[in-house]
Structure formats: C-alpha cells, structure tokens
Amino acid sequence: MRSPRNLSLSEIQTLLKGMVPDIEVPFIYDTVEKINALKKSKNAVVLGHNYMEPAVYHLAADIRGDSLELCRAAAKTDAEIIVFCGVEFMAETAKILNPQKKVLVPSDKAGCSLAGSITGADVRALKERFPGVPVVCYINTYAEVKAECDICCTSGNAEHIISSLKSDTIIFVPDEYLAGNVARSTGKHIIVPKRVGGTVDVRQLSGDYEIVSWPGKCEVHEQFTVADIEQARSQYPDIAVLAHPECSPEVVAASDFSGSTSAMIKYVRENKKAHFLCLTECAMGDNIAIDNPDKELVRLCSVRCPHMKTITLKDTLNALVYERYEVMVPEEIRLKALRCINNMLNFS
Ligand code: 13P
Ligand code: SF4
Secondary structure (H helix, E strand, O other), rough: EEOOOOOOOOHHHHHHHOOHHHEEEHHHHHHHHHHHHHHHHHHHEEEEEEOOOOHHHHOOOOOEEOEEEEHHHHHOOOOOOOEEEOOHHHHHHHHHHHOOOEEOOOOOOOOOOOOOHHHHHHHHHHHHHEEEEEEEOOOOOHHHHHHOOOOEOOOOHHHHHHHOOOOOEEEEEOOOHHHHHHHHHOOOOHHHOOOOOOEEEOOOOOOOOEEEEEEEEEOHHHHHHHHHHHHHHHOOOOOOEEEOOOOOOOHHHOOEEEEHHHHHHHHHHHHHOEEEEOOOOHHHHHHHHHHHOOOOEEOOOOOOOOHHHHOOHHHHHHHHHHHHOOOOOHHHHHHHHHHHHHHHHHOO
C-alpha cells in the first residue's frame, strides 16, 4: 500500500492526533522532510512493516505491508538503496532478492525470537531424521536456515502452501503455533520435539504425524490468552477479535478471524463493527486507528515486539544519512536461500 507523504506540519498534527504529543510534531515534520530529500537524492525506497510506529508507517514508508507484500515489493523495486523498516530477517530477504543493491535496516538490534530459535544445523538434523520429507520454513528465519529448506511461507500463504504440497509428511519450522494452526485448519497431526536445557533432540521423535515442527515461538504472540479474549468480550459484547496465526491454536480458535497483519488490517477496514481487538503488536492498532477514525481499537499495549520497537523515525533518517546498517549475505548461502524464497514467490 502506498503511504501519504509530503504533508504539511498541521496535516501531520491532525494525522497523528492522540498518537504523539503535539510538541513532537515539528521534530517529526523536520525529520520527514530530510528523509524525503535523501530518498530522492540517493534513489532510495523505504519499505515499512505494518508494525512500525505511526510516524514511520504513515510518513516515511513508501510501501507498507505484511512480510509477503514487502517481499514482493523488494523483488520488484528499481531503487538503488532499500531501507527496510522491519526486522533483520525481512531486510535479509530483501538482500537475497537484490544482491547488487544496498539494503539497510535502521537498527542493529532488530532480531526476532522465531528467527533466533533455529539454525541451519537444526534443519540438517531434522532432514537426517526424516529423509526425503519436504521442508517448509516460515519467512521468520535467517538465510542459513532458508538455505536448507525447499520453500518458505508467510502467515499469509502458509496454509495454502502446506496443503498444496504432494507429500504425506512435511517438516514445517520453526513456529510451533503457526504450524499448530495450519494443522488445526487442515486436519493434519503435528508433532513438536521438546527443547531440553537449550537443546532439541530430534532423534527420538515418533508417533502419529503429518507435520513435524520445531519448538519456536513468537515472544509477543505467545503471551496472548483465551482469558484476554473473554475479558474483552465481557467488556465489549459486540467486539471482533482478530488473532495473528503466531498466537496459540487455543487463542486462534477463540477468535473471530485469523490472518496476516495485512489481512487483519483489511478485516477491520471492511467490517462494520465498532470495536476490534487485534492480538498482535500494539503499534499496528495505532496505525489501524489512524486509518479508521470511526472504529475503536482495543489494544493490549503491555505486549510489544522489543525488536520492531527499536526502529524509530530518527533511526530511519540515520540509516539514509550514514547508509547503515548494511545487511550482507554470503553468496553461497544467498543462492540456496534465493531458491527457497523464489519457490514461494512463484507458488503464490
Ligand atoms: P506478517 O507476515 O503477518 O506481517 O507477520 C510478520 C511478523 O513477524 C508477525 O509477528
Ligand atoms: Fe518476531 Fe514476534 Fe517480533 Fe514478529 S512480533 S518480529 S515474530 S518477535
């Protein structure tokens, strides 16, 4: 989705009303002016994930979206510099697709608990235990993991990709909740190895399974509970509850809708209800509220993504000024990971 840009100071004040104090608006206006000038002079594009804080999302990002939409945008751009306002694995994906371009991520602390939960060696161990079984990885993984997998997926196409693979069994890593949600909706059995003292031993895995997953979780979405939903429903009987598929299968089952971050945005835009609870990173509630002033977004803002939160408007400017922090992927790994990403892009 294209974002509004080049707004006047008073237009920015109106847009961000209630989200940032008025006193900050001149600073935001000045920073956005500098960002826009640098984008032009350096032929740069800013991609912004739906979780970015309102000033970055509404004023700095040229293209906004979920992981799949930004992956597609990265594959198409003709800009020389890509500033990825999202976490490192997302910027890495953009670099894998654009080896000749400079890809920058505005913070050097933008990790992800899912991406950090599994290594390339872990995938090799799974392939040894289940030889010949196709391996699907969530896009929330680093390049060395994608390099070991056949195809990747996002929250927007996981179910479609898994159910289209012609195999009795599938390895799907690293999010045990996303895998559990796909298993639930496709009627497949899932097994997940246990993590004991930091190690996962896949050699003992056995039982009734069609999906073999991995004990990885999103540190944000794992915190939402069915009790949160019940409390919201008792306070607002008409509320629509939306859960990202990284939430537990119990939470997804108790919700009215589950989908990628962009699917959640679309649901709120197109649904006539007055109250919505989005069980996902809180900043997205702010962004949706700005675009839908007639709807109330009930937010659980004590649950935040500590990684996405490290990216600010000032960092975005500094990324353009100092051309930092540049993302690099060794060529041998990039080529293997590219095959895995392209298999998804060609699939969708
Ligand atoms: P989406 O692909 O739905 O934007 O999700 C990315 C993510 O990291 C959610 O936590
Ligand atoms: Fe990773 Fe969870 Fe943050 Fe998304 S919300 S980037 S899955 S830690």
